[in-house]
Amino acid sequence: MYDLAFDEKKCLACPDPVCLARCRYMSIGQEEARQEILKIARGENSFVLRDCVTCYACEEYCPMGNHPLFLIAERQEASGLAPVPDPLIRRAVNLGVPFRGEPVVEEAGGDVINMAAFSELSCLVQGKLFEGMPLISDDGRKMFHYFCQLMYLHYARTSVIKERLPGVIATIMKHKPARVVCFHDECYGAYSSYCPSVGIEVPFTPVHFYEFLYERLLELKEMIRPIGSRVAYQRPCSSRLSPDKHRYVGEIFRLIGAREVEREFTGENALCCAGTIQGQKRPGSRKRAVELQRKNVEDMKRAGAEICVFNCPACFQTLSGLVAREGIRPVHMSDLCRVAIGERPKGWEAIE
Numbered sequence: 001m002y003d004l005a006f007d008e009k010k011c012l013a014c015p016d017p018v019c020l021a022r023c024r025y026m027s028i029g030q031e032e033a034r035q036e037i038l039k040i041a042r043g044e045n046s047f048v049l050r051d052c053v054t055c056y057a058c059e060e061y062c063p064m065g066n067h068p069l070f071l072i073a074e075r076q077e078a079s080g081l082a083p084v085p086d087p088l089i090r091r092a093v094n095l096g097v098p099f100r101g102e103p104v105v106e107e108a109g110g111d112v113i114n115m116a117a118f119s120e121l122s123c124l125v126q127g128k129l130f131e132g133m134p135l136i137s138d139d140g141r142k143m144f145h146y147f148c149q150l151m152y153l154h155y156a157r158t159s160v161i162k163e164r165l166p167g168v169i170a171t172i173m174k175h176k177p178a179r180v181v182c183f184h185d186e187c188y189g190a191y192s193s194y195c196p197s198v199g200i201e202v203p204f205t206p207v208h209f210y211e212f213l214y215e216r217l218l219e220l221k222e223m224i225r226p227i228g229s230r231v232a233y234q235r236p237c238s239s240r241l242s243p244d245k246h247r248y249v250g251e252i253f254r255l256i257g258a259r260e261v262e263r264e265f266t267g268e269n270a271l272c273c274a275g276t277i278q279g280q281k282r283p284g285s286r287k288r289a290v291e292l293q294r295k296n297v298e299d300m301k302r303a304g305a306e307i308c309v310f311n312c313p314a315c316f317q318t319l320s321g322l323v324a325r326e327g328i329r330p331v332h333m334s335d336l337c338r339v340a341i342g343e344r345p346k347g348w349e350a351i352e
């Protein structure tokens, strides 16, 4: 079995125990934060296990790389304190089971794009930016063979992640990829952060989707015509697992001439889409989610955004209608980049 390498000594020596102190869902001082996370590490009860909404932010806040959220999710499972109701957990766990036989495996001979559970969104990886890149997989019936399973952090089911993820990695390896570009940054977080934290070996090089996009845009720089529009970025929870890659958002916007608006809820202070929170069992969760979404969209509007740029398909599903109702166009980052090089992504003509 794989064990989380959470190091209590790091907490004891931590110069800045902000993990829980910066949590926007609980009110807690720095020293109390240290004591509560230590209690959780020692298997003791803590109100944090009940109050955590699994927004992932403390993974970014911890200055010692000590994975407080991974620890909380493990202890929520061990204590039967999952934030989500049991029927939703059962449904979600069944959803991610690979089925309909084994995928057809072709050797890549180079880099691949891992679509994970989003094969049906292969329209988002078309055109010059993605030329010559094989997709694993473009077959929606086989996509769960490539699903990184990290979603189960939200369901307090790290046991499911640990059980399935090595098989997913083995399937990816059958393609003999040079590098694996992760379409969803949750997958990148799984391979670059979660796997090392529990000792699951990752024999390939994961690449963040935005790093890849940035590299390709540089190669196609001559084709770029500045977008000029004012854009807001919807940072997803999973981006907290790879904060070192978040800088590519600004780099890409600068390269394609998109003007990022100044917002309150940006960077480390970003609000998640609240899609997870609205399904949680704590009384008032739905109201809380609606309030977070309202604050988030109002912030974009106040800042003068014309376009809301999405990374995560789940955020898109949760928030795109709300931003569109406020006159802000929801767009995936890859589509925005395609527009910058003179392409017209699917559906773009209809809304121009």
Ligand code: SF4
Binding pocket: 010, 011, 012, 014, 015, 016, 017, 018, 019, 020, 033, 034, 037, 061, 062, 063, 064, 065, 066, 067, 068
């Ligand atoms: S989890 Fe991180 S931030 Fe929190 S006390 Fe431990 S080392 Fe410090």
Ligand code: SF4
Binding pocket: 019, 020, 022, 023, 024, 025, 026, 051, 052, 053, 054, 055, 056, 057, 058, 059, 069, 072
């Ligand atoms: S994951 Fe989010 S809600 Fe949970 S403790 Fe960390 S910062 Fe707070």
